[in-house]
Amino acid sequence: MFKKNKQMGPMENISALEIIELLSDTKKISSTTVYGTKLIDHKNIIGTLIILDINVKETVTFLNCTFEDIIIDRTSFEDSVEFKQCTFAKDFRIIFIKSRNFNLENCQFEKAYIIQYCVIDYLIFHRIEAINGIMIEGGQIRLLDIKPINEKTSFSFTGMFLLIHTLSVISQSGITTFAKSCSINIINLTGYLNLTSRLDFTRIKNKKIAIYELNNSGKIYFSNIMPVGVQGFKENSLSPHIEAYRNSPQPDARELQFISQMAFQMGALQLLTGNFPLYGFRKFMERRDCTDFLIYLDTFETKFQILNSSPGILELKSILFDQYQIEIINSDLSAVKLLHAKMPDVKAKGDYLNYYNVYNDLYAAALRQNNSKDKTYYYKIAQNYLSKYLKQSSKVNDGDIGSRAAIAVSQLYSGHGTDWIRACMATTGIAFLFFIFFTASLKETVADASLNGLGYFCKELLPFFPQFINPLHRIDFMSEVSALGKWTALFDFLSRIFISIGIFEIVRSFRKHVRP
Numbered sequence: 001m002f003k004k005n006k007q008m009g010p011m012e013n014i015s016a017l018e019i020i021e022l023l024s025d026t027k028k029i030s031s032t033t034v035y036g037t038k039l040i041d042h043k044n045i046i047g048t049l050i051i052l053d054i055n056v057k058e059t060v061t062f063l064n065c066t067f068e069d070i071i072i073d074r075t076s077f078e079d080s081v082e083f084k085q086c087t088f089a090k091d092f093r094i095i096f097i098k099s100r101n102f103n104l105e106n107c108q109f110e111k112a113y114i115i116q117y118c119v120i121d122y123l124i125f126h127r128i129e130a131i132n133g134i135m136i137e138g139g140q141i142r143l144l145d146i147k148p149i150n151e152k153t154s155f156s157f158t159g160m161f162l163l164i165h166t167l168s169v170i171s172q173s174g175i176t177t178f179a180k181s182c183s184i185n186i187i188n189l190t191g192y193l194n195l196t197s198r199l200d201f202t203r204i205k206n207k208k209i210a211i212y213e214l215n216n217s218g219k220i221y222f223s224n225i226m227p228v229g230v231q232g233f234k235e236n237s238l239s240p241h242i243e244a245y246r247n248s249p250q251p252d253a254r255e256l257q258f259i260s261q262m263a264f265q266m267g268a269l270q271l272l273t274g275n276f277p278l279y280g281f282r283k284f285m286e287r288r289d290c291t292d293f294l295i296y297l298d299t300f301e302t303k304f305q306i307l308n309s310s311p312g313i314l315e316l317k318s319i320l321f322d323q324y325q326i327e328i329i330n331s332d333l334s335a336v337k338l339l340h341a342k343m344p345d346v347k348a349k350g351d352y353l354n355y356y357n358v359y360n361d362l363y364a365a366a367l368r369q370n371n372s373k374d375k376t377y378y379y380k381i382a383q384n385y386l387s388k389y390l391k392q393s394s395k396v397n398d399g400d401i402g403s404r405a406a407i408a409v410s411q412l413y414s415g416h417g418t419d420w421i422r423a424c425m426a427t428t429g430i431a432f433l434f435f436i437f438f439t440a441s442l443k444e445t446v447a448d449a450s451l452n453g454l455g456y457f458c459k460e461l462l463p464f465f466p467q468f469i470n471p472l473h474r475i476d477f478m479s480e481v482s483a484l485g486k487w488t489a490l491f492d493f494l495s496r497i498f499i500s501i502g503i504f505e506i507v508r509s510f511r512k513h514v515r516p
Contacts, residue, residue: 230296
């Protein structure tokens with residue numbers, strides 16, 4: 001159980017009916033805040049507060065009040081409504097509300113806070129405690145601003161008719177959040193998440209994910225994200241969905257009868273978002289991922305950002321990263337887990353060392369998952385960025401020439417250990433080139449590019465090539481053709497080095513298919 005807020009003065013009992021009268025005519029509220037808005041403070045509201053069909057014309061702040069349970073339906077606040085340091089003994093349920101600003105700060109809910117449908121510009125939860133959690137099932141919210149007190153209060157966002165334009169989470173301790181089958185255009189995560197924190201986003205529509213200055217010790221999941229922005233909802237026919245529900249394995253007969261009758265009396269949006277007994281039908285439509293009631297944003301620009309963060313255990317599952325603009329800066333991705341998802345090369349024009357570290361972290365993560373295909377993909381990209389960084393830094397420091405040469409050779413032979421066919425062809429080609437130099441350097445042979453010379457090479461010299469490609473061959477293995485020349489030993493020595501490198505790259509490229 002939660003402790004009640006400390007009250008700053010004596011509590012005055014007031015009936016729920018009196019509160020309704022004050023909200024209906026805010027001129028009757030005599031107290032004001034320092035900002036000049038209406039204030040109801042230190043009140044103990046007796047009875048169930050049902051706010052129904054009221055248009056509240058001024059901002060009203062409830063301060064240090066206690067409530068039993070609250071139900072709000074078909075009510076609008078032309079400006080704002082605020083609850084600060086209030087305690088709610090039972091459920092706080094909103095069936096439909098329209099408001100510019102709905103603010104809850106330092107409040108305690110001994111049951112649950114539930115929004116069935118709302119149209120709110122700014123919905124604010126700062127340091128809220130709720131035993132049974134905060135649940136939002138439908139509505140349009142321009143900004144949902146959450147500053148949690150800890151991870152014990154869970155936030156749940158579900159339903160195909162829930163649109164949150166921007167979700168902002170600023171955590172100092174931890175949070176528990178579940179979002180499923182809804183639309184959240186922009187997700188901003190920052191702060192600190194403790195070990196028991198969990199954020200789970202599943203089958204949501206989203207156009208931007210921004211993780212910045214986040215230190216995560218908990219777990220974050222993004223699964224089956226659709227990279228698209230949603231502007232709002234639109235009317236459409238329910239007939240095909242009703243028929244599909246009728247033919248589904250276990251339709252609810254009463255729901256089917258109700259919705260078939262009501263579909264001709266009201267709009268589809270009103271029916272689906274209203275307080276009607278259509279739980280099974282709504283779940284059926286969510287499982288089918290119906291999109292014919294959505295209005296999409298004109299711009300298809302989608303972004304995925306991780307900036308100056310340690311995202312810790314971050315699981316990214318079935319995300320189409322090739323449709324996102326990706327920006328990752330100064331962040332540790334070594335604990336990231338990608339399932340049925342691949343982070344493409346961002347083709348960075350600068351900041352090469354940063355992206356070397358990014359893809360090296362992804363390589364390490366794939367290696368830990370025994371993901372042989374993706375680990376070589378990330379390793380290749382990481383080496384390309386390292387090569388660019390060393391090339392860029394060589395203008396200031398020439399001490400990395402050896403590293404640059406090694407990376408260039410690996411790229412030439414096998415694409416950094418990713419292509420064994422290329423490694424075989426490169427090794428054979430380089431060996432053949434050195435074989436030409438080797439045979440041309442023999443004492444009794446002369447370079448001849450004529451047809452006769454080519455015929456002699458193919459008939460008398462080429463049969464020795466299989467022995468030459470063996471780095472353990474004797475230096476005088478062609479003694480029956482000619483004695484060694486002045487440069488023969490040098491070409492033989494260099495050929496052994498480059499052939500050995502090629503053999504190493506062939507073996508290395510094959511090993512990408514073998515578990516360590």
